[in-house]
Amino acid sequence: MTGGLYAAFSPATAHETESDTAKIEKGRELFLVGCSSCHGLNAEGISTQRDGQQYGPSLIGVGAAAVDFQVGTGRMPMAQPGAQAPRKTVAYNEEETEQLAAYVASLGAGPAVPTESDYSIDGLSAEERQEAIKNGGQIFLTNCTACHNFNGSGGAMPRGGYAPALKGVEEKHIYEAMLTGPQSMDVFSNGNLSPEQKRDVIAYLKSIENPTEYGGFGLGGLGPVSEGIFAWLFGVGGSVAFAIWIAAHTTRSKKGKVEA
Ligand code: HEC
Ligand code: HEC
Incomplete structure (x- = not known):
């Protein structure tokens, strides 16, 4: 009852x-x-x-x-x-x-919300996942790095906008971003990038969320710009400082001082 x-x-x-x-x-x-x-x-x-x-x-x-x-x-x-x-x-x-x-x-007709079987990478076996990460990395490098940086850490866009960092974004939202191309992002329709390729990109992005540290300075993983600045400041800067040090300690510079 x-x-x-x-x-x-x-x-x-x-x-x-x-x-x-x-x-x-x-x-x-x-x-x-x-x-x-x-x-x-x-x-x-x-x-x-x-x-x-x-x-x-x-x-x-x-x-x-x-x-x-x-x-x-x-x-x-x-x-x-x-x-x-x-x-x-x-x-x-x-x-x-x-x-x-x-x-x-x-x-009006438009892309439907993807289902879990479209975007989830949980069902993949270890080998399938490796394969997906490899393919997804290739796709990401050719299609996404121009705006989101090779590491998915984002970057500036024209007219005050920016492409956000892609760490910690839900799988479904990564899929939907590709499908609908928010703001100035390109649309990657299913004809452009098949659902399987989209899932591969998701596998890749999830794999770089917690990267293995190989030691050394990561420099924030921001890519060529930060690495270039580091090389300039410490590499070229160090060489210049060393050259000045050498010049200041040669007999010729001492002789110059004596003459003056
Ligand atoms: C032309 C530049 C450009 C390209 C190429 C591009 N994006 Fe984007 N992306 C953006 C911008 C700008 C936004 C922010 C849109 C907004 O906030 O409305 C964005 C947002 C996103 C988001 C949402 C992040 C969040 O915090 O919710 C994801 C996920 C994403 N992009 C993934 C990708 C993937 C994967 C690719 C490659 C297949 C890609 N993008 C290619 C510019 C780009
Ligand atoms: C203050 C004004 C404002 C309000 C309130 C607002 N929007 Fe928007 N919306 C915008 C602008 C501006 C854009 C385009 C820029 C962008 O995508 O960031 C947009 C874009 C969108 C898009 C993306 C369209 C596309 O081409 O992909 C969707 C979907 C959307 N809005 C839904 C909503 C819904 C649902 C609500 C209510 C819960 C809402 N908006 C409330 C201003 C607004």
Whole structure:
């Protein structure tokens, strides 16, 4: 009897059977409150120029994956218009994010949220994982290092933006970033980089999160610039200091002083 009463009064059952239309409707309500001020009442975009920036782009056809990425990483709702929508505390729970995504997906066809079988590397055997890391490293070097640095530590972009560091980003969000190309990042559609190649990139990025230290100075792993500066300051600088020291200790320089 207790079980029967529980089943009758438990509110959870209502959620589980929530139909797609109800989800879309709830998503629309959330959207009107939290997003429409920038993206328009029907997500058609608002192109009011403020400080030369578009206020909020149209979301028709960006797909559920873009919403899941933007809202799931806290980028949206954007706090104020600016050069970059940075990561921040996530404002919506999983259910609400799903509803927002369903609403935007209902406006026009776009990439769907990837499933765990697309992005998860947990199911790979040790050898498969090695193979994936190797392939992923190649793909990363050719497609991503220009902006994110060979080590995934990020870098500056034109017009005040930046490509963020890629350490500690959730697997799903890495996949979605490739799929939707946020801001000035290129879009790597599934025709461009197959789902398997995307998963390989994820395996590679996860493998460099905790790199083995081989000793010596890491110099922050920032690549040629920091290494070059180090070489200049300590290598060339040291040589110059040594040359001055030699010049100051030769008989000729002493003789010069005597003559003066
Ligand atoms: C203060 C204004 C503002 C608010 C509020 C806002 N956005 Fe945005 N949104 C922007 C701007 C500007 C961009 C484009 C720049 C960027 O991607 O960083 C954007 C981009 C996006 C994109 C990426 C579109 C693409 O082409 O991939 C999505 C998805 C999105 N917003 C969803 C939302 C959702 C959902 C909400 C509400 C929870 C929301 N936004 C609230 C201003 C806003
Ligand atoms: C043209 C430059 C560019 C290229 C090439 C590029 N990215 Fe990005 N990437 C960016 C920028 C800029 C952002 C930040 C977007 C934002 O904050 O809205 C970004 C964001 C990301 C994020 C989100 C990080 C976070 O903190 O949530 C991931 C993951 C990512 N990129 C992965 C990749 C991978 C993998 C590749 C190669 C397949 C790649 N990117 C290629 C510029 C680039």
